[in-house]
Amino acid sequence: MARVGLTTERLVRAGAELADEVGFDQVTVSALARRFDVKVASLYSHVRNSQDLRTRIALLALEELADRAADALAGRAGKDALAAFAGVYRDYAREHPGRYSAAQLRLDPETAAASAGVRHAQLTRAILRGYDLTEPDQTHAVRMLGSVFHGYVSLETAGGFSHSAPDAEQTWAWILDRLDAMLRHWPGP
Template sequence: MVRAGLSTERLVRAGAELADEVGFEQVTVSALARRFDVKVASLYSHLKSSQDLKTRIALLALEELADRAAEALAGRAGKDALTAFADVYRDYARAHPGRYAATRHPLDAEAAAASAGGRHAQMTRAILRGYDLTEPDQTHAVRLLGSVFHGYVSLELAGGFSHSTPDSQESWTRVLDALDALLRNWPTP
């Protein structure tokens, strides 16, 4: 019998909150059961395993992030779009570190096809249209942006910039300025 009030959606949202509190790697069906004060077995009518829970949290996080990015990009182009997009990723990671970590969780082909990952790629390519890049340079630029955003945010979340000057916001602004300049002057092979 399914316990009243528990649903897959509620469990996944609670799992995402737990990830933000204790870290994505610490999220398990057992930890979630403790949060709801239920037996682990009672959650298996909603979730297959801890891996299934993590995949569902990843899908939720990718969707949340894509929704925020789409809203931030509306009506923007060029450097303004680049900055808005980058800031959404950074702000989301800072507000939801466990969920952000979940966005890097490996997805099988079926889950990847159902994820918002395609929306992220489309938005990145939409930004790059403002820089007049064609293939294969556009793909190279998508990879560059993803690497820079994720690398910077990961180092910042790990405290890598907390004890140095200038402050990380100033560096972030300079990084985005440099990316804009690079994209406007993309090197030819």
């Protein structure tokens, strides 16, 4: 095992690359062992099983997404921040389809609470501060934005918009305009 220099981090990164190539559902400890041309048993000192590997890939993806989103939001507010944030998710899904899928993995409550998923919610709330929403409307808006962004990206990457006009880029801009307008004119209690 030392001859290939395996570490948990290296395995997780290779698993994330594998997910992007073949799909997150195809990532297993066996598939990763084949990638490194080692016996499956040699990986168990680094990951407990395929679920542990998949969870670690999900955590990596959440971290990468949160870092990108934070960078994109720096110095932005309002619609500019909304569009930058949404663009991060869309671009990440296009560049890393397996990792994006991994970021949707349901985590146990303790793992989720310690993950970068918390940062995603905080970053979304930071955008919404520019729209002056109070609770519980802010929580509703966080969930709505996540649903719209994930739904659109999932449909687009599956080819759902490739057979009709207008093109997906126009619809994306239209959606962001409408979301901005809705958030600016959010109805009161």
